[in-house]
Amino acid sequence: MTATIREHLGARARFLVVAAAAGWMIFVACMFFPAIPWPVMVGSFVTVIAAILGLLLALRCPRCRHRLPQVGLAEVWTPAQAVKPRECPRCRIALDTAG
Numbered sequence: 001m002t003a004t005i006r007e008h009l010g011a012r013a014r015f016l017v018v019a020a021a022a023g024w025m026i027f028v029a030c031m032f033f034p035a036i037p038w039p040v041m042v043g044s045f046v047t048v049i050a051a052i053l054g055l056l057l058a059l060r061c062p063r064c065r066h067r068l069p070q071v072g073l074a075e076v077w078t079p080a081q082a083v084k085p086r087e088c089p090r091c092r093i094a095l096d097t098a099g
């Protein structure tokens with residue numbers, strides 16, 4: 001079974017959101033526990049920034065490469081019955097087709 005474009009973008013967005021949250025929690029822990037070495041703090045901060053940039057720039061339509069962060073984030077944060085984008089705003093490919 002091939003995943004749809006929407007499922008693919010949702011899985012990628014879910015991974016990036018978890019990476020950003022984990023990086024942020026480690027970064028905050030480093031501020032409260034000074035015994036944690038500073039490279040861990042720097043690494044967690046870089047992870048947070050990279051995950052946020054990934055959410056903004058790496059979620060793209062597979063056909064026209066238009067950025068679609070709203071589709072991936074909708075898969076992460078909204079309930080299944082919510083109204084979601086149905087097609088790419090640039091090339092009009094349906095997001096529920098196999099990608």
Ligand SMILES: [Zn+2]
Pocket residue numbers: 061062063064065066088089090091092093
């Ligand atoms: Zn497109």
